Amino acid sequence: MKKARSLSLAALIGGGLALLTVGVASAQTPDEIQASLDDLTAALDTMWLIVAATLVLFMQAGFALVEAGFVRSKNVTNILMKNVLDACFGAMVYFAVGFGLAYGAAEAATGFYGSGSFFMSGNTDYATFFFQFVFAATAATIVSGAMAERTKFSAYIVYTVFITGLIYPIVTHWIWDGNGFLTAFRDDPMNGVGVVDFAGSTVVHSVGGWAALVGAIMVGARKGRFVNGQVNAFPGHSLPLGVLGVFILWVGWYGFNAGSTLGMSGGLAEIAARVAVTTTLAAGAGGATAMLLSWIQHGKSDLSLTLNGILGGLVAITAGTATLEPWAAIVAGVVAGFIIVYGVALLDTLKIDDPVGAVPVHLLNGIWGTLAVGLLSSEALMDNAYGVTSTWGILLGGGTDLFVTQLVGIAATAVWVVLASGILFGIIKATIGLRVSEAEEDAGLDVYEHGMEAYPEFTGGRDPFATLSGTGR
Amino acid sequence: MKKARSLSLAALIGGGLALLTVGVASAQTPDEIQASLDDLTAALDTMWLIVAATLVLFMQAGFALVEAGFVRSKNVTNILMKNVLDACFGAMVYFAVGFGLAYGAAEAATGFYGSGSFFMSGNTDYATFFFQFVFAATAATIVSGAMAERTKFSAYIVYTVFITGLIYPIVTHWIWDGNGFLTAFRDDPMNGVGVVDFAGSTVVHSVGGWAALVGAIMVGARKGRFVNGQVNAFPGHSLPLGVLGVFILWVGWYGFNAGSTLGMSGGLAEIAARVAVTTTLAAGAGGATAMLLSWIQHGKSDLSLTLNGILGGLVAITAGTATLEPWAAIVAGVVAGFIIVYGVALLDTLKIDDPVGAVPVHLLNGIWGTLAVGLLSSEALMDNAYGVTSTWGILLGGGTDLFVTQLVGIAATAVWVVLASGILFGIIKATIGLRVSEAEEDAGLDVYEHGMEAYPEFTGGRDPFATLSGTGR
Amino acid sequence: MKKARSLSLAALIGGGLALLTVGVASAQTPDEIQASLDDLTAALDTMWLIVAATLVLFMQAGFALVEAGFVRSKNVTNILMKNVLDACFGAMVYFAVGFGLAYGAAEAATGFYGSGSFFMSGNTDYATFFFQFVFAATAATIVSGAMAERTKFSAYIVYTVFITGLIYPIVTHWIWDGNGFLTAFRDDPMNGVGVVDFAGSTVVHSVGGWAALVGAIMVGARKGRFVNGQVNAFPGHSLPLGVLGVFILWVGWYGFNAGSTLGMSGGLAEIAARVAVTTTLAAGAGGATAMLLSWIQHGKSDLSLTLNGILGGLVAITAGTATLEPWAAIVAGVVAGFIIVYGVALLDTLKIDDPVGAVPVHLLNGIWGTLAVGLLSSEALMDNAYGVTSTWGILLGGGTDLFVTQLVGIAATAVWVVLASGILFGIIKATIGLRVSEAEEDAGLDVYEHGMEAYPEFTGGRDPFATLSGTGR
Amino acid sequence: MQKIEAIIRPDKLSVVKAALEDLAHGGMTLTEVRGHGVQRGVTEQWRGRTFAVEYLTKIKVEMVVKDADVDLVIQRIVEAARTGEVGDGKIFVSNVARAIRIRTGEQDDSAL
Amino acid sequence: MQKIEAIIRPDKLSVVKAALEDLAHGGMTLTEVRGHGVQRGVTEQWRGRTFAVEYLTKIKVEMVVKDADVDLVIQRIVEAARTGEVGDGKIFVSNVARAIRIRTGEQDDSAL
Amino acid sequence: MQKIEAIIRPDKLSVVKAALEDLAHGGMTLTEVRGHGVQRGVTEQWRGRTFAVEYLTKIKVEMVVKDADVDLVIQRIVEAARTGEVGDGKIFVSNVARAIRIRTGEQDDSAL
Ligand SMILES: Nc1ncnc2c1ncn2[C@@H]1O[C@H](COP(=O)(O)OP(=O)(O)O)[C@@H](O)[C@H]1O
Ligand SMILES: Nc1ncnc2c1ncn2[C@@H]1O[C@H](COP(=O)(O)OP(=O)(O)O)[C@@H](O)[C@H]1O
Numbered sequence A, B, C: 001m002k003k004a005r006s007l008s009l010a011a012l013i014g015g016g017l018a019l020l021t022v023g024v025a026s027a028q029t030p031d032e033i034q035a036s037l038d039d040l041t042a043a044l045d046t047m048w049l050i051v052a053a054t055l056v057l058f059m060q061a062g063f064a065l066v067e068a069g070f071v072r073s074k075n076v077t078n079i080l081m082k083n084v085l086d087a088c089f090g091a092m093v094y095f096a097v098g099f100g101l102a103y104g105a106a107e108a109a110t111g112f113y114g115s116g117s118f119f120m121s122g123n124t125d126y127a128t129f130f131f132q133f134v135f136a137a138t139a140a141t142i143v144s145g146a147m148a149e150r151t152k153f154s155a156y157i158v159y160t161v162f163i164t165g166l167i168y169p170i171v172t173h174w175i176w177d178g179n180g181f182l183t184a185f186r187d188d189p190m191n192g193v194g195v196v197d198f199a200g201s202t203v204v205h206s207v208g209g210w211a212a213l214v215g216a217i218m219v220g221a222r223k224g225r226f227v228n229g230q231v232n233a234f235p236g237h238s239l240p241l242g243v244l245g246v247f248i249l250w251v252g253w254y255g256f257n258a259g260s261t262l263g264m265s266g267g268l269a270e271i272a273a274r275v276a277v278t279t280t281l282a283a284g285a286g287g288a289t290a291m292l293l294s295w296i297q298h299g300k301s302d303l304s305l306t307l308n309g310i311l312g313g314l315v316a317i318t319a320g321t322a323t324l325e326p327w328a329a330i331v332a333g334v335v336a337g338f339i340i341v342y343g344v345a346l347l348d349t350l351k352i353d354d355p356v357g358a359v360p361v362h363l364l365n366g367i368w369g370t371l372a373v374g375l376l377s378s379e380a381l382m383d384n385a386y387g388v389t390s391t392w393g394i395l396l397g398g399g400t401d402l403f404v405t406q407l408v409g410i411a412a413t414a415v416w417v418v419l420a421s422g423i424l425f426g427i428i429k430a431t432i433g434l435r436v437s438e439a440e441e442d443a444g445l446d447v448y449e450h451g452m453e454a455y456p457e458f459t460g461g462r463d464p465f466a467t468l469s470g471t472g473r
Numbered sequence D, E, F: 001m002q003k004i005e006a007i008i009r010p011d012k013l014s015v016v017k018a019a020l021e022d023l024a025h026g027g028m029t030l031t032e033v034r035g036h037g038v039q040r041g042v043t044e045q046w047r048g049r050t051f052a053v054e055y056l057t058k059i060k061v062e063m064v065v066k067d068a069d070v071d072l073v074i075q076r077i078v079e080a081a082r083t084g085e086v087g088d089g090k091i092f093v094s095n096v097a098r099a100i101r102i103r104t105g106e107q108d109d110s111a112l
């Protein structure tokens, strides 16, 4: 069999004329047919996981661009570096401990944390690991945006390792692992339903969002942002980067949401298609709403809020993407647009400085999206996606069980992440320090932390000084 | 069954060790086998639609970047906003009415417009909706480029809603819906063949292109572009954005063209693979030809024309991608390159100002691509893709039936889109106005329409004035 | 049957309500079931090839951005043009001759070069052609980076045609074609194993890397780079472009590596999933290592080296991605990080000027990756992926057969590419010339070769001179 | 010799240049500057918060001309650059002691 | 009239501007420049090789003021822009022969 | 004190700087400018249409030096910046009334 496979590989590569079907032996007996069917099913589902995970990984580029576009040019190298390393360190750390804490099924595992599968030992389900890792990388990447332009690089490295390796995996275990105490996938889920968070409004976005909020508060506002009761705007240096980033995130979100079916066979394809549609509608509604609101408020439509609105809509639909009807997805997106516009203003009022809007996008809409499941999930779709017929959206007459369970999920996550990240940032602050010096903040983190400007030429567009700037030592 | 599915979901997510095949029951009876086969087939085809549609949605980023790169920096926020909103509003509008006008199959439907499926009511084919929506978004997005740098933002919102919701869906119905009066998919297609437009040279690109032409004429040229019989060039502000945009479009085009098989099973995979190859060859030929022509003409190779050439080649192969042999795809691409170089010059002569080349790329090559089907389709491939054996490319001896039908398709589309968009732009002009004031055009639309510069820092690369520009009110 | 297919097409497109399964007839006899299974298998594998190839084509954008970001702004149009044309000319040339030389299976074919399938004549395996073409485009694109900022545009066109059409296909034939004298897919592979290069550390990256090295040496260093024993740094003009490029390459690499299973059925899905994981881990390890090393060396973490480190890790895992365990992938990546940091410095010492680091990334890590297979491949995975049980990684006790074979593969490739590209660049130098004039190098290639600046506005961000720069002739 | 420094609106540059074309002036040097005068800035916004951009982009045109040409050049610039709205800019004239053409070493008036 | 040219640190611009706000000065013109003085540059790196950036970004503030205002303006700028570290910058004062307001044609002191 | 303003080719900056290194000059300020003189621009193209870029990038080097140093500095700049082709640029010299070092408050020659 293995020889056959390698031969088929050879045939496929070597003979341009070879038909692609040679891999399948002439199966005729019922058992052989069944084996073929099983193989095709596994192949199809695995392919979907790989394709979806690749799309989600692409979101790293989206986050990098949005964050880079929304900060000032003197801090661009720094924010890019952080986004690049979220992926690099994330891969190591999640492989070593994160995945095991989330999904390890060894004896030691409880409803509160997983155990086993550290370093993938004894586990060969690589497709699942790959898919779960890209989600972990997403959660970690949310924090850097909220703490941009003033956080020490060494502090960043420490916190990103702990978020990917510890804080995020624990919540994943609770809500997505079959043993988790809050999961919908237990035999005896809480309130007969468990927390319904299809692709991670809470598990991914709120986790990142809570850590972002705690971090933004603990590191303090950027110098000059709140002065004498006045709020100063620090416009991002490049809108094209921001727009491209948002489009990449939107595209990647199909991997994030639709990919969370984890397969295509057994009717999952139908769910995946519906998920793609609700995702699209919520994104569009969020962007359109934020745009219109900004237009009404200031007489001019605000692209930066529109971009935040799209992301807000996407986060808001993430939990309920499989259980909300399309019309409900639009409702979720419209509310998300409002949350963005007023949430951004609220943070200013509270003097919390979040340069890229990570808190309104990921935390506030992560909470809203999780609640929206409890409010708007349809009876038929709760049955279709979760096999639950006892409760559905409160506003559609499905009773309070689902809604209350969602609240518990939100609260449990809040307590854990706020505590854990509060301690984490507190220790960092007390030891290596969380914030750069004033001089460094003035000059920009790029030169002090990395000795490297994002656009080293004089004008960004042409460099008469280039011959000079390169005088070697 | 639903319980089983949800359990399989739980197993997949929860147990890192669970095999991916658990979703399929041990089917042994012939009926069970058949059910498994049907499920796998549906899953495979749906997956292809979702993946392809995601690639096409990514083209929105491509359009945004090409258009942004090809305009002056003072109008970049504006053009980005338009591209972002094409997707946002497009999703709402196409969901509400567009899809129903295109594919609604209710009694009220005729060969001229569809009816039913508004708001997806009574229709659960979400994969098809998702795929069709991304095409609609593409058609709408073409117009903003041709009218860039001087069109009012409010006017834009109105026209984009009507193009996505009305003008485009009607043509889709004619040519792609099984009931359309021009379609190849009727039982009794026109001339025994119907209009052959595999992925939309006419349906998508010409529709966008005609509206772009009408819009560009009605809004008038940018100030200073045609002065005293002299044509002034307004170079785009960023070639890297333009190049990235073109690459993204090229990549997305595999979703656009190959995805238009709408499935992979039943031999469609073979067609999809050939489509990918003809798409590649036409793109390459278009780019290479435009580059060489520009080099011959001016002694220097022109990257902006090369980029237009690639897009022209892609548009030109879109109709015939499944029925042209690879060599014919190269011919289509070479001609597209000529059309770009001379088409761009022609518009200048006619004093029609199209900042990004939308008319040569989408309209002229959309027409050429549709005609190329009538000229160059091979006998074998017309049979293979459409089951038509009575007519094929005129130059290959396939008679005039196909060619004449293509002409009818082009003409019908021209009449409808020119009339409808002429009326639309006329009403806008007479009411809210189509064009910004001269002062606004001078200063750039970004500041006046959005109060937001794309690169707010002084040099685009470093901002010594940053502390000032953020003085809040 | 063809009619049926076209009808199914019509049904799919036309009827929004049509189920996606209609394409499959009600197969009940064993033969019909077998036919359905074969069709599904072919469809699944073809789909994987198309999706993977599309991801690899996207890498063209990644290369374009990395190279553009790493050069000075005065040469950006030129480097973008080259990357665009690699894809355009590459498609033509590989279609005409390259594919035939690589995989042509006509009588005239030997172990040293293929023959037949020129212009795809007599070959309808379009999926394979598409997949192989995108690899060819990758190999060609590596060279332009190493020779950036001083190479004549006409010289570039000549060499890129020969690399895609001749130099690269020959090595592909040797190692990947079933007839190649070094291939693992022969019946009697060298040392019972043949060269194990799963996705092309040698076939693609070393080939591009050797040509890049020869080209960089023959064209000479950029003016001012090495002066009086001093090495001057020429910082790239835009790190955001570089970072985005690297993320795009990373994403595309899943097509490159996982796609090299060439299918999903018959157990290949399992390999593809593992490949995705080893690819991720090596990329992360390469980036993290290069970052830490640069931090240790200069006290500041260097983003440009981190980016090179990620790419180095990806190249290093390319050969062994299917036969290295995850831990070994991390080892490969860590070593790759060291190779990048010290390789970049080594080139400076040798006064070889490689603006983007193509030689350390593609050549040195291509060699390392190929050797890593011989050192670290596990017994089980050599069997699983290649059906070879006689030899595996030397460090794991698998004997010397594999390692020696890898050395032979590296050496044969080195000899051929260095000779062939040496002659090629020599002839170009003697005829049309390889290098631009000093005046052109000073002013930048953009204005002299293309008459087009990448950022024509004064500041890159706002253009007070725009009204002037457009005075037509 | 006198140096004439005119700070004008960016979109008036082409008009000013055309107005000076027929004069036998030797050259000019342009700089992008940001100015602040009677004219106040525009209001922009960022994520829902408006702010004033207090410095507006202007072009500084510098020309060193013979004493005899000063009045004519000033007159031409004023005519070409005027719109009558605030923000039209200013012209400053100062004395230049020496001028040297690097290429030839020519000095003073003949260097212009 | 005198032209005051102050070369200052970019991050001192807002302070300098605030310090001059209450003076009845007519306007100012800003240019981004790169400077080199006692202060030496920073060290940057690119792909493992460090290099000195010898010119640092500074802002040149130009104000043409009445002779009577010169001392006060200079004093205010010096106070506002000083940190005491190298790189604080310099102020140069030179004579301006004429000033014209383009919008109105007003001349000299009344044009400022 | 005199202000020496040299408008030179961008690629001559490093040579000019090297030529002045050993002089005890206190500093210099650089500005990117666009110039227009005897030298005409280059031809560029955009989507098939050629156009003249009439202003070329130049660097303006400003140095305020003691009266005694003026001739030497000029001579060094001329030698370093000359290629003999049109476009080499010009040097203008004008009088400076006062100089102040912000950091210390030193005045005039000792402030340079
Ligand atoms: N006293 C001054 N010193 C230096 N520059 C000035 C001065 N007054 C005005 N300017 C420059 O001239 C520009 C136009 O000034 P403004 O007062 O707006 O013109 P107007 O008087 O025509 O309305 C300002 O933006 C500034 O750059
Ligand atoms: N003689 C000079 N001519 C022109 N510009 C000068 C001169 N001396 C200093 N500068 C400018 O002033 C800036 C600050 O000078 P520096 O000597 O670093 O200040 P400080 O004396 O306060 O340390 C320099 O960067 C340069 O732009």
Ligand SMILES: Nc1ncnc2c1ncn2[C@@H]1O[C@H](COP(=O)(O)OP(=O)(O)O)[C@@H](O)[C@H]1O
Pocket: D025, D026, D027, D028, D029, D030, D062, D063, D064, D065, D101, D102, D103, D104, D112, F007, F034, F035, F036, F037, F038, F039, F058, F085, F086, F087, F088, F089, F090
């Ligand atoms: N009269 C002038 N006033 C101000 N700047 C000038 C003047 N003449 C020349 N320049 C500047 O000097 C630069 C070089 O002038 P150009 O006449 O081309 O030099 P050359 O005489 O060496 O050929 C111009 O680009 C312009 O910036």
